[in-house]
Amino acid sequence: MYCKICGDEDGLTGPFRFWSPDDGWIAGRLCLSCKGTELKRKPAESDFAYEDRNLYLSSEDDAISEIYG
Ligand SMILES: [Zn+2]
Numbered sequence: 001m002y003c004k005i006c007g008d009e010d011g012l013t014g015p016f017r018f019w020s021p022d023d024g025w026i027a028g029r030l031c032l033s034c035k036g037t038e039l040k041r042k043p044a045e046s047d048f049a050y051e052d053r054n055l056y057l058s059s060e061d062d063a064i065s066e067i068y069g
Helices: 032-038 053-057 060-068
Strands: 016-020 024-028
Touching (some): 016 032
Antiparallel strands (some): 016 024
């Protein structure tokens, strides 16, 4: 497993859900420093994924199964 943001393999959190400007709500493991950043991120109108209601309402189950799948 590796951090979804920076690819670091050390000190990962458990999987949790966070907002990606490109992909919408996704779930994954992050390192602690990326988690600190991502937990503060909120969907913004300028984000690529903002307009996609399907992603916004999302598929946490799909994201989880992508991890454990
Ligand atoms: Zn990271």
